[in-house]
Amino acid sequence: xxxxxxxxxxxxxxxxxxxxxxxxxxxxxxxxxxxxxxxxxxxxxxxxxxxxxxxxxxxxxxxxxxxxxxxxxxxxxxxxxxxxxxxxxxxxxxxxxxxxxxxxxxxxxxxxxxxxxxxxxxxxxxxxxxxxxxxxxxxxxxxxxxxxxxxxxxxxxxxxxxxxxxxxxxxxxxxxxxxxxxxxxxxxxxxxxxxxxxxxxxxxxxxxxxxxxxxxxxxxxxxxxxxxxxxxxxxxxxxxxxxxxxxxxxxxxxxxxxxxxxxxxxxxxxxxxxxxxxxxxxxxxxxxxxxxxxxxxxxxxxxxxxxxxxxxxxxxxxxxxxxxxxxxxxxxxxxxxxxxxxxxxxxxxxxxxxxxxxxxxxxxxxxxxxxxxxxxxxxxxxxxxxxxxxxxxxxxxxxxxxxx
Amino acid sequence: xxxxxxxxxxxxxxxxxxxxxxxxxxxxxxxxxxxxxxxxxxxxxxxxxxxxxxxxxxxxxxxxxxxxxxxxxxxxxxxxxxxxxxxxxxxxxxxxxxxxxxxxxxxxxxxxxxxxxxxxxxxxxxxxxxxxxxxxxxxxxxxxxxxxxxxxxxxxxxxxxxxxxxxxxxxxxxxxxxxxxxxxxxxxxxxxxxxxxxxxxxxxxxxxxxxxxxxxxxxxxxxxxxxxxxxxxxxxxxxxxxxxxxxxxxxxxxxxxxxxxxxxxxxxxxxxxxxxxxxxxxxxxxxxxxxxxxxxxxxxxxxxxxxxxxxxxxxxxxxxxxxxxxxxxxxxxxxxxxxxxxxxxxxxxxxxxxxxxxxxxxxxxxxxxxxxxxxxxxxxxxxxxxxxxxxxxxxxxxxxxxxxxxxxxxxxxxxxxxxxxxxxxxxxxxxxxxxxxxxxxxxxxxxxxxxxxxxxxxxxxxxxxxxxxxxxxxxxxxxxxxxxxxxxxxxxxxxxxxxxxxxxxxxxxxxxxxxxxxxxxxxxxxxxxxxxxxxxxxxxxxxx
Ligand SMILES: [Zn+2]
Numbered sequence: 017x018x019x020x021x022x023x024x025x026x027x028x029x030x031x032x033x034x035x036x037x038x039x040x041x042x043x044x045x046x047x048x049x050x051x052x053x054x055x056x057x058x059x060x061x062x063x064x065x066x067x068x069x070x071x072x073x074x075x076x077x078x079x080x081x082x083x084x085x086x087x088x089x090x091x092x093x094x095x096x097x098x099x100x101x102x103x104x105x106x107x108x109x110x111x112x113x114x115x116x117x118x119x120x121x122x123x124x125x126x127x128x129x130x131x132x133x134x135x136x137x138x139x140x141x142x143x144x145x146x147x148x149x150x151x152x153x154x155x156x157x158x159x160x161x162x163x164x165x166x167x168x169x170x171x172x173x174x175x176x177x178x179x180x181x182x183x184x185x186x187x188x189x190x191x192x193x194x195x196x197x198x199x200x201x202x203x204x205x206x207x208x209x210x211x212x213x214x215x216x217x218x219x220x221x222x223x224x225x226x227x228x229x230x231x232x233x234x235x236x237x238x239x240x241x242x243x244x245x246x247x248x249x250x251x252x253x254x255x256x257x258x259x260x261x262x263x264x265x266x267x268x269x270x271x272x273x274x275x276x277x278x279x280x281x282x283x284x285x286x287x288x289x290x291x292x293x294x295x296x297x298x299x300x301x302x303x304x305x306x307x308x309x310x311x312x313x314x315x316x317x318x319x320x321x322x323x324x325x326x327x328x329x330x331x332x333x334x335x336x337x338x339x340x341x342x343x344x345x346x347x348x349x350x351x352x353x354x355x356x357x358x359x360x361x362x363x364x365x366x367x368x369x370x371x372x373x374x375x376x377x378x379x380x381x382x383x384x385x386x387x388x389x390x391x392x393x394x395x396x397x398x399x400x401x402x403x404x405x406x407x408x409x410x411x412x413x414x415x416x417x418x419x420x
Numbered sequence: 421x422x423x424x425x426x427x428x429x430x431x432x433x434x435x436x437x438x439x440x441x442x443x444x445x446x447x448x449x450x451x452x453x454x455x456x457x458x459x460x461x462x463x464x465x466x467x468x469x470x471x472x473x474x475x476x477x478x479x480x481x482x483x484x485x486x487x488x489x490x491x492x493x494x495x496x497x498x499x500x501x502x503x504x505x506x507x508x509x510x511x512x513x514x515x516x517x518x519x520x521x522x523x524x525x526x527x528x529x530x531x532x533x534x535x536x537x538x539x540x541x542x543x544x545x546x547x548x549x550x551x552x553x554x555x556x557x558x559x560x561x562x563x564x565x566x567x568x569x570x571x572x573x574x575x576x577x578x579x580x581x582x583x584x585x586x587x588x589x590x591x592x593x594x595x596x597x598x599x600x601x602x603x604x605x606x607x608x609x610x611x612x613x614x615x616x617x618x619x620x621x622x623x624x625x626x627x628x629x630x631x632x633x634x635x636x637x638x639x640x641x642x643x644x645x646x647x648x649x650x651x652x653x654x655x656x657x658x659x660x661x662x663x664x665x666x667x668x669x670x671x672x673x674x675x676x677x678x679x680x681x682x683x684x685x686x687x688x689x690x691x692x693x694x695x696x697x698x699x700x701x702x703x704x705x706x707x708x709x710x711x712x713x714x715x716x717x718x719x720x721x722x723x724x725x726x727x728x729x730x731x732x733x734x735x736x737x738x739x740x741x742x743x744x745x746x747x748x749x750x751x752x753x754x755x756x757x758x759x760x761x762x763x764x765x766x767x768x769x770x771x772x773x774x775x776x777x778x779x780x781x782x783x784x785x786x787x788x789x790x791x792x793x794x795x796x797x798x799x800x801x802x803x804x805x806x807x808x809x810x811x812x813x814x815x816x817x818x819x820x821x822x823x824x825x826x827x828x829x830x831x832x833x834x835x836x837x838x839x840x841x842x843x844x845x846x847x848x849x850x851x852x853x854x855x856x857x858x859x860x861x862x863x864x865x866x867x868x869x870x871x872x873x874x875x876x877x878x879x880x881x882x883x884x885x886x887x888x889x890x891x892x893x894x895x896x897x898x899x900x901x902x903x904x905x906x907x908x909x910x911x912x913x914x915x916x917x918x919x920x921x922x923x924x925x926x927x928x929x930x931x932x933x934x935x936x937x938x939x940x941x942x943x944x945x946x947x948x949x950x951x952x953x954x955x956x957x958x959x960x961x962x963x964x
Pocket of ligand 1: 172309315
């Protein structure tokens, strides 16, 4: 275990626990990545931080604390985003443990580890290229832990439907028929802020002046409609999308993850196969089961995925919306390129402003107008994955129905 | 200055620090936490992990009882001991390092062996809200169990042993107002509407509305009106089975507006009404578990010492029998539903005001009862009664059993043990192992395998065989578990301690805040298979 090199992603609620656990279990070579700095609201559970540390890097303070408390343990901090590193960095680790609150980051890491798999000439997976990923997540008194053997067991993308979509309210409710205090807050956040532009900048949930302004305006709107139950705490919760968190659940989930790392490193017994849920609202409940690998998973199946549409009359805009909304893809800001007659062509890309402007007109064009055919390949880049995903178009209506 | 907006409440430092947990147990849960005092016996790795998850959220204070001096082995398994502390009192160092986590928490320690303290000053343990003991040998466990049962102080005995762990809660009686159920049907009373609701729902004439208004009526209205129509043609009965509910849905569908072509419009409120048939058309009743509480001995037979929970329960019971006409006080909340603001808020107000009326009646009864019992009439505030009424349909009472009962062959559930030993899926086998380990320890004064002596295997087998025969159970089929326990040698694995530490800390929080349901009563964790099981090993027939 002294030689086993572990990467911990996140030095927050789960990360602090993971670092302590791994160090006490005898792991000595640990790296930790976190791009965040310490906030007052972390101190009810992130026990490696003190009041004087507020504003400092989580990774750096956590590493320093562990190294001073546990002799022989060497935690190396990285005050970075995971996207700042490439596979040359990730290849040095034997196990990756994630304690993240971001689904996008989790998916990105999952994609990275799968893209690092190597296969021999017979198509057999080379075991040395496999880095197991142990992943934990918590929300209030609920949590889950899982073990992913990339290429072998279900990956994050295989089980995307486990992540509940974020609660959203229809725009017409927010604008015309508010009933809940949340509707009033969303109204101020989505409509009134842009209209009045009180601080001449986008909303910063950590700026108390911004929260105060939203609170006051939301209260005015709630009063206007006689809506009850608006509070400052609720405003903060909605604006910052706060997930409740307690020390105890983090302790349980991080401990489960650590035991799994220990099993993987020592082979003392079989690792969790492969998903455990935990809930201690009513007694203490746990349930372990095998999440299934999706045979056509866009990330781990190693097969090009087919994208079925009726015909070429679908607009690029609709296609991109589907990538964002369908529960199989749940992408954030996909960029689409293709290859037509051997030449690469960017159809749309939102992240780079100049390209966005140049490709914006394509959004309203149909696949036919863009020169795409059944069998064309689309290359999709998205923040949820470090690599490009290839989708092969397939038109399900017979060809004679499509006029050339 | 132009018209100033409503003043934003300045958030205190404390509410910022505890923000993420206040969203769960609220300010009242936090203040209960801040006024508790927890005793930890044995600052082992598991012991300090429990306190860590209690100090961080801000308990009032803790006291550690531990007479041991720190060894090198201790440091390897315990984050709250440092390398310079070898030879120092374990209670002292762990107290200091735990206190660094939260300046708001007070902590002290007693550097004295537990057996000594139990003998010389048993009253010491009566000062605490909850007592938690890690790895307590059998003799002390039984003594402390009796003492704390008598004193009516919740007690948790827990242990972390190799890849296995357990926690045993001993609570005489624990009452819960806020159980926080994951899912709960709305309390709409459509089958037995109160007069104001009847008037409100019948005043709406859906036939005279244009489409826009029609689609913005809360679904409760068409649902109620269709139900009246159904009842008038079904002897006043509700749709009972699947078939009748389907027929009722068809009736409901008839209310959907048609366009000029005679095709039904899409009306979201009606879609919601159709979905609500499943849960909103059931008869309103007092749930069985609440009935049990209202019929409980402690509810019916109030005394001058009765706790507020039982006084409020009695007041609710009397309400049900009188003004409530067989029903609990109305919860008063209305789920969100498609509607325009004005109609939704008006309906919400109807429910809210009726709930307020119910809780006022209950509170009058509470005051009467307090007066009759000779307790101060302000012992229970109106807000307390209101909270109680709001959660009346999900109240909880947990009655536990004494740990020392498990050491009486007449009071332990031997058939459950026998089943557990035979069933390879059950974790009860580890309960048997722990009892065997304790028996072994009492006899040989060390843990099996602690010094690598293989004779311990036979001795442990002997201890377990004796126990099983005392319980009238057959012998173990295989020796696998014995060998596994021997291999652990009594050592703590930190990740197993950390898992249990989190679990036990939250059980303490449940006991202190009176929110969420605690484990009843033995929790076993197997890190090998990542399974847990909750059992009650005492024989229910022994007492009821
Ligand atoms: Zn996959």
